[in-house]
Amino acid sequence: MARCSNSLLGILNVLTLLLSIPIIAGGIWLSKQANTECERFLEKPVIALGVFLLVVSIAGIIGACCGVSFLLWLHLCVMFLLIIVLFCYTTFAFVVTNKGAGEVLSGKGYKEYRLGDYSTWLQKRVNDNWPRIQSCLQDSEICSPLIQERVPSEQDFYKQELPAFQSGCCKPSNDCKFTYISPTNWTNPGTARSANPDCKAWSNDQNILCFNCESCKAGLLDNIKSAWKKEAILNVATLVFLIIVYSLGCCAFRNNRAQNAYP
Incomplete structure (x- = not known):
C-alpha cells in the first residue's frame, strides 16, 4: 500500500505527459499555418503550456517512480502554485463575467x-x-x-x-x-x-x-463572457483533478522520505 500512491501519481503524470504532446504539436502547427496576427498571438502561449506540462510531468514521474525526493518536492511546489493560480483565475472569471447580457x-x-x-x-x-x-x-x-x-x-x-x-x-x-x-x-x-x-x-x-x-x-464581450463561463466550469473540474494529484504527490513524497530514512 505504501507504494500505491507513488504508482497512481506516476500513472496520472504519464497521462499528463501524453496530453502535453498534442498541445505542443498544436502550437507548432499554429506557428506554421498562421496567416493572421490573432493566430500568431496564440501559438506561443500554447507551446509554453505544452512544454510546462511536459516538464512537470517528467519531474513527477521520476520523483514518484524512481524515488527522487527532490524532483517530487519540486513537482509538488509547482502543483501547489498552479492550484492557487487556477483558483484565483476561476474566481476572477466568475466575478468579471457576472454582468452584461444581450x-x-x-x-x-x-x-x-x-x-x-x-x-x-x-x-x-x-x-x-x-x-x-x-x-x-x-x-x-x-x-x-x-x-x-x-x-x-x-x-x-x-x-x-x-x-x-x-x-x-x-x-x-x-x-x-x-x-x-x-x-x-x-x-x-x-x-x-x-x-x-x-x-x-x-x-x-x-x-x-x-x-x-x-x-x-x-x-x-458577450462572446468572452460565454467562453469564460464555460472555461470557469471546466477549471473547477481541473482544480478537483489537480487537488487529487497533489494529495497523491504528498503521500508519495512521504513514502520517499520514509524509504530514504529506513537504513
Whole structure:
C-alpha cells in the first residue's frame, strides 16, 4: 500500500505527459499555418503550456517512480502554485463575467449589445486593445455569411437569430432606424435621429460595417463572457483533478522520505 500512491501519481503524470504532446504539436502547427496576427498571438502561449506540462510531468514521474525526493518536492511546489493560480483565475472569471447580457428586442430574433452593460475591467481591456482585436475580427470574416446571404425583406432579416458578433459588428444598431437594403447594406432616411454614436460609425463599406461601433465591442464581450463561463466550469473540474494529484504527490513524497530514512 505504501507504494500505491507513488504508482497512481506516476500513472496520472504519464497521462499528463501524453496530453502535453498534442498541445505542443498544436502550437507548432499554429506557428506554421498562421496567416493572421490573432493566430500568431496564440501559438506561443500554447507551446509554453505544452512544454510546462511536459516538464512537470517528467519531474513527477521520476520523483514518484524512481524515488527522487527532490524532483517530487519540486513537482509538488509547482502543483501547489498552479492550484492557487487556477483558483484565483476561476474566481476572477466568475466575478468579471457576472454582468452584461444581450437586450431582447420585440419582434426580432437577434439581440442588441451595449458596451456599458459589461464589466468595467473587461471594457477597459477591450478599448485598450481594440485596433488589434478589430484587425483580427476583420481577418476572420465573421460578416461573410451575412454578406453572401440573400434575405429578401426586412421582416425576414428581423426573424434571424444572429450570433453576438454578427449582431454587434455586421449591422447598424436598432436605435438608428436605418432603412434595410440587404443584411449588410442600410441607408439613413435622413429623418432618423439617435444619440447612439454607433449610427455615425456605421458604414456600408463591406470592410468597415460596424467594426468601429461600441456594439461590436459589446458583441465581443458577450462572446468572452460565454467562453469564460464555460472555461470557469471546466477549471473547477481541473482544480478537483489537480487537488487529487497533489494529495497523491504528498503521500508519495512521504513514502520517499520514509524509504530514504529506513537504513
